[in-house]
Amino acid sequence: DQQVKQNSPSLSVQEGRISILNCDYTNSMFDYFLWYKKYPAEGPTFLISISSIKDKNEDGRFTVFLNKSAKHLSLHIVPSQPGDSAVYFCAASRLYNQGGKLIFGQGTELSVKP
Amino acid sequence: EPEVTQTPSHQVTQMGQEVILRCVPISNHLYFYWYRQILGQKVEFLVSFYNNEISEKSEIFDDQFSVERPDGSNFTLKIRSTKLEDSAMYFCASRLTTAFSGANVLTFGAGSRLTVL
Numbered sequence: 001d002q003q004v005k006q007n008s009p010s011l012s013v014q015e016g017r018i019s020i021l022n023c024d025y026t027n028s029m030f031d032y033f034l035w036y037k038k039y040p041a042e043g044p045t046f047l048i049s050i051s052s053i054k055d056k057n058e059d060g061r062f063t064v065f066l067n068k069s070a071k072h073l074s075l076h077i078v079p080s081q082p083g084d085s086a087v088y089f090c091a092a093s094r095l096y097n098q099g100g101k102l103i104f105g106q107g108t109e110l111s112v113k114p
Numbered sequence: 115e116p117e118v119t120q121t122p123s124h125q126v127t128q129m130g131q132e133v134i135l136r137c138v139p140i141s142n143h144l145y146f147y148w149y150r151q152i153l154g155q156k157v158e159f160l161v162s163f164y165n166n167e168i169s170e171k172s173e174i175f176d177d178q179f180s181v182e183r184p185d186g187s188n189f190t191l192k193i194r195s196t197k198l199e200d201s202a203m204y205f206c207a208s209r210l211t212t213a214f215s216g217a218n219v220l221t222f223g224a225g226s227r228l229t230v231l
Contacts, residue, residue: 102220
C-alpha cells in the first residue's frame with residue numbers, strides 16, 4: 001500500500017547547486033505534508049511542512065512546493081551544502097485525524113559533493 | 115531543545131524471547147507513536163497512543179505487540195515472542211498539538227535497533 005512514493009532512491013548534486021527531491025501521493029484525503037531528514041544511526045528530524053491550503057512554504061534554504069492536482073510535492077534546497085547529505089523522507093497525514101499518524105515515502109538519499 | 119529518548123540503543127535477542135523497548139517522550143506531549151524501519155526500507159507506522167489508549171494501529175501491530183504508558187513519563191513497546199522478521203530499527207515519536215492547531219509535526223527519538231537471532 002504505497003500511498004506515498006519517492007521514486008528516486010538517490011540524488012547527487014554539486015555543492016552550491018539546487019537539490020530537488022520529489023514525492024508523489026495517491027490519497028486525496030491527505031492535507032498536511034512534511035519533509036524529514038535522517039542521518040545514519042539517528043531518528044528522522046523534521047525539516048519543513050506544508051498544509052494543503054498552500055502551494056509553497058519557504059524556510060531559509062528549504063522550500064516545499066505542493067501541486068494538489070498532480071498529487072505531487074517537492075523539496076528544493078538552494079544552495080546545497082555537504083552537510084545536507086542525508087536521507088530525506090516525505091510524509092503525509094490527515095490533519096484532522098486525531099491519531100495524527102504520518103505515512104512515509106521510501107526516502108531519497110541526497111549526496112552533496114564539495 | 116527537548117528530545118525523545120529511547121533505550122536500549124541496540125538489543126540482540128533470541129527468536130521467541132520477549133523484548134521491551136522504552137521511550138521517554140517530550141514531557142508535555144500528548145500523542146505517542148511507534149514506528150519501525152527494516153534495513154533499507156521505509157519508516158512504517160505501528161501504533162499511535164493518546165489518552166492512555168491506542169488510537170490507531172497498523173496491520174503490522176498484531177497480538178504479539180503491545181504498548182503501555184506505565185507512569186507519567188515512559189512509553190513502552192513490548193514484543194511478546196520475537197521473530198526473525200522483527201529485526202528492525204524501532205522509533206518512538208511524540209506530538210504536542212491537537213490536530214486542530216494546524217500542525218502535525220512528530221518529534222522522533224534516535225531509535226532502538228533490535229536484532230533477532
